Amino acid sequence: MSAALVLLRHGESTANADGVFTGWTDAPLTERGREQARGAGRLLAGAGLLPDVVHTSVLCRTVTTADLVLDETGRDWVPAHRSWRLNERHYGALTGRTKHQVRRSTDEAAYLAWRRSWATPPPPAPAGALPPWGDPRYTNLPPEAWPLTQSLADVHARVLPYWADTIATDLSAGRTTLVVAHGNSLRALVAHLDRMDPAAVEHLDIPTGQPLRYDFDPGQRQLPGGGRYLDPDTAAAEAALVHGQ
Numbered sequence: 001m002s003a004a005l006v007l008l009r010h011g012e013s014t015a016n017a018d019g020v021f022t023g024w025t026d027a028p029l030t031e032r033g034r035e036q037a038r039g040a041g042r043l044l045a046g047a048g049l050l051p052d053v054v055h056t057s058v059l060c061r062t063v064t065t066a067d068l069v070l071d072e073t074g075r076d077w078v079p080a081h082r083s084w085r086l087n088e089r090h091y092g093a094l095t096g097r098t099k100h101q102v103r104r105s106t107d108e109a110a111y112l113a114w115r116r117s118w119a120t121p122p123p124p125a126p127a128g129a130l131p132p133w134g135d136p137r138y139t140n141l142p143p144e145a146w147p148l149t150q151s152l153a154d155v156h157a158r159v160l161p162y163w164a165d166t167i168a169t170d171l172s173a174g175r176t177t178l179v180v181a182h183g184n185s186l187r188a189l190v191a192h193l194d195r196m197d198p199a200a201v202e203h204l205d206i207p208t209g210q211p212l213r214y215d216f217d218p219g220q221r222q223l224p225g226g227g228r229y230l231d232p233d234t235a236a237a238e239a240a241l242v243h244g245q
C-alpha cells in the first residue's frame with residue numbers, strides 16, 4: 001500500500017523564543033508555537049493527510065504539538081507512540097545557556113561545529129544531571145545509552161533503529177504517519193531519507209511547526225523528489241530564523 005509520512009518539528013517553545021539551547025530539557029510552547037501547531041493541522045487537513053498514527057519524543061513540546069495537530073485534524077483518537085529515540089540532540093553542557101552567550105564565549109568555528117557539524121559533540125554535561133537520574137521517562141533507556149552529550153552522528157545512530165523498527169512498519173501498513181520531533185532528530189532522519197552526506201547536513205535547518213511530506217509506493221520505495229513542505233514559503237522563512245540563531 002502507498003503511504004505518506006509527515007515530519008514535523010514541534011512549534012516554537014519558550015526556549016526557542018529566548019534563544020536557549022534546550023536539548024533534553026522541557027520547555028512549553030509559546031502562544032506562537034501553539035498557533036504553528038494548529039496551522040500545521042490545518043495544512044494537513046487541507047492536503048487530505050489525516051494521520052492514522054503519531055510518533056513523538058518524550059519531551060512535552062512534541063507531545064503538545066502532536067495533540068494540537070490531531071485535534072485540528074479530528075484525529076485525537078489515533079494511536080500515539082513516544083520514544084526517547086526521537087528526542088532532541090542532547091546538548092551537553094550547552095543546555096540552558098543562550099546561543100548568544102555560547103557564541104561570545106568561544107570562536108565561530110567551535111560554535112558552528114557544536115551546533116551544526118556531523119561528528120563534533122558539545123562539551124559533556126555532569127553525569128546524572130540532564131535528565132536527572134531516575135526520570136521516569138527514561139526507565140527503558142539502557143545505562144550505556146544515557147547520554148552526557150551527543151553529536152548529530154550519535155542522534156542519527158539512535159533515530160535509525162526507531163525508523164526501521166517502528167515508523168517504517170506503519171508506512172508498510174499504508175498508514176498516514178505523523179512524526180513530531182525536534183530540529184536535530186529530524187535533521188538526522190531527513191539526512192537518511194534524502195541520502196545527504198554529512199557536509200550537506202551541516203547546512204540543513206528544520207523550521208518549527210512546518211509539515212514536511214514524503215510519499216512511499218506500495219513497495220515501500222520512497223517516491224522521487226525528497227521531502228516537500230506543505231507551505232514552502234513559510235517553511236523557508238522559518239528555517240532562515242533557525243539558521244540565524
Ligand SMILES: O=C(O)[C@H](O)COP(=O)(O)O
Pocket residue numbers: 020021022023088089091115182183184242245
Ligand atoms: O535544543 C535546542 O536548543 C533546539 O531545539 C535546537 O537547537 P539548534 O537549532 O541550535 O540545533
